[in-house]
Amino acid sequence: MGEEEGVTLEYTPTWVVAGVCTVIVAISLAAERVLHYTGVTLKRKHQKPLFEALQKVKEELMLLGFISLLLTVFQNVINKICVPADVTRHMLPCKLEKGHEFEKSATCSKNKVPLLSTEALHHLHIFIFVLAIVHVTFCVLTVVFGGLRIRQWKRWEDEIAKNNYDSRNVPKSKTVTDVHQHAFIKEHFQGLGKNSVLLGWLYSFVKQFYGSVTKSDYTTLRLGFIMTHCRSNPKFNFHKYMIRALEDDFKKVVGISWYLWIFVVIFLLLNVNGWHTYFWIAFLPFVLLLAVGTKLEHVISQLANDVAEKHVAIEGELVVQPSDEHFWLGRPRIVLFLIHFILFQNSFEIAFFFWIWVQYGFDSCIMGQVRYIVPRLIIGVFIQVLCSSSTLPLYAIVTQMGTSYKKAIFDEHVQVGLVGWAQKAKKKKGFRAAGNGSGQGSSHESTSTGIQLGSAFRKASTPEEIQPASVSENSK
Template sequence: MSGGGGEGEEGASLEFTPTWVIASVCTVIVAISLAAERVLHYTGKYLKKKDQKPLYEALQKVKEELMLLGFISLMLTVFQGRIIKICASPDTMKHWLPCPLSHESSSAGELPNASPDSSSHHRRLFAAEAAAGVGHCAAQNKVPVLSLEALHHLHIFIFVLAIVHVAFSVLTVVFGGAKIRQWKHWENSIAKDNYNSEQVLKPKFTNVHQHDFIKKRFKGLGRHSVLLSWLHSFFKQFYGSVTKTDYTALRLGFITTHCKGNPKFNFHKYLMRALEDDFKTVVGISWYLWIFVFIFLSLNVHGWHTYFWIAFIPFVLLLAVGTKLEHIISQLAHEVAEKHIAIEGDLVVQPSDDHFWFRRPHIVLFLIHFILFQNAFELAFFFWIWVQFGFDSCIMGQVRYIVPRLVIGVFIQLLCSYSTLPLYALVTQMGTHFKKSIFDEHVQVGLLGWAQKAKKKKGLNLKAATGGSTQSGSTTDGSTVRSLQMGDIGRKETTPPAEIQPSNGS
């Protein structure tokens, strides 16, 4: 291309563009970027001032995603010239297509015709690409693996997916948190009874099988009781998933096991802090979620209707998680009903990791994370196709496949927000260990500092007693620090200083 001929379909290059145009465009772009950065900054300050930690954490995740997307954009811009020059044989590019090639385009080795309206757009882009990748590959009797237009569409899709996932995760946790806040009056009612000295000192005997928690959750003994319990757990997640008797029984079981010295422990406040900590995990897009994106995009072949069948994966997983969480509550009731007919005092359940899959309560959070991402992926993919290619695009599929996908997506979002997430927040506390969020942030820092001092002091004492190295003492107290981090503080013989022990309001 000649020096003055950098014009035509692509227009003039930067060498032949007026400097005032370059400076003006750069100024506008920088001004918009700085304005967006300031908006995010002041929004974060406002959320911190209002003590809206979940929304603040979501904002931080949005910043991380924007930074990642900016890097992706940079990589696509820098390497797009090389990417479009990666060539393949025309026969290879005719297989595993999301849209079928017409007879004419198949014989010519062209791009599939998405719609008549976009044919002129394809021709313009083809003319622009002819000077780069297409011309390079045509000389080898091959075609580009990825066109400039396809790169542009892929970039937009990744951006839409990240934003939709973060937005949906925020909505889920905000609505779930609103549901959990409705339990606060239960906590206040229980605290009021605890402060009533006459009620506390009055001798109390509980008929286990007449207790509301047992009557609603215990389905008797025998072969059919297990099946009935699972069926009841499945349907229970759709209506009144958590009742006051459930909350009261699980709260008392948690406090009796982990906070026996503090019966007035504010369990509701602890639930909210634990949910805020878990929110950091739910809102992020982990590397293994990108593997799922790769698998889905690979299997999105015309005629397979992958976009339809894959919508059932988060749907089935969500029902399984909700059923399991409800069944854990039923198991706790079943254990008490099997062992006792009448007990002195209040009915107390026994938390244990044995009730969870593979004895790991954290698996439930992983599944919820995957469910929210996959549901966001489904809906983001739908809106991206609608805006980018139109509702009638062959990638969109037939209406009978589209409507169920949208209905399932909305159902998953509502059920996860108002039932599954609140269930998780409560039932996940029924594990063997409590979480470090049982302490306020400043208390957590104090506990870890205390653990380090205890480790050093024990090591010195052991060295003075044995005259040997401190390796043994360091190993012992290293486990103490790990236990502090994992929330197993209450099981250590050593006791932290009184100023950093959990208070009534913690």
């Protein structure tokens, strides 16, 4: 270890210490203020899901800070852990050249080396930080560009509201039509046949690359959702609900869950010279993304097939029946889990590439050969573009075709009003129970309150169905 590397604060000029501290503190405070004012803005605009996503980002930054603290505090302890030199000559990311000497610690005995050098620990520290930043950035970009695509559907929502309902909310007259004459059925059923399973999956695979959601898709799925979950409110703004549901899911995607950290550890373990793990593993999110997009398109086709097989002619508009049975294992949430993993794994690939490039150089042995690098980058860009332009919009609308609806069906202030109502009812129950000294009345009131709340949640599809006065009173 060189003499300059061993200089402590005792012999460091005070202007250097003060200057470095000033820069670090200034950058930290600036970042904190940006996050704070972003949160204030989101709350002022009543963007609760995005605000919660921002809180999730803060949690990830706090976790990174804790990891950084642990690596710094235990740096000397790790350096003092010594192992036989032969153990460290296996499963290396780069081929060990002849004459290469491992760094030896002053405290090591003969033929022993440190478990992890100071420099390697520092590089690992930087990689973890880069990974988290890239993941958050990619998630934000995906949701932003995907959201722009979804917001283009608003014109369809406005057109439906304008064409189908007048100021008195009088629906159009119903006519009996051949079910196969509907555009939705023509696109997803005719030409495929009932038994052409392979052809149907092939159609779903191809459709995700062009016009993943057409006007007939949106119109039909929207009507199916409304007729299933809020039949009493035909003016329900499905597009607004869908945007709120997507924002609510975004806060889950932006985080790095424990199982994703396990994936990072496994990849670092398998990054052995000659295995080209970084190349082969790039195909994992690629294949998963295509599978998710195909499945979501196939759900739409299944809805069309169900109607076409059961009806020859229908009266009025075409109505599909949402069901969890169309999704993997009957759970639409699995799609969100896969998208979360795809975005993280793609972020990991890109972060690892740039970390190696900046830290060791493009010609580093750990970077690999160009013939493996270029396809890897192309796949990463392709995943990001396809997920933003097709898969995420598909997820936003198709996962609404499950048996249940999401809590985003209620506007934020309606949720607050109902929660306030529940809290008031609970307080009244407590007062009456204390006054009567009997548990029977309390039990009866609790059951009654639960029934009323459940009824309110089932009926209140939009804020218009609850009187503003009652909402205002309950939210105080």
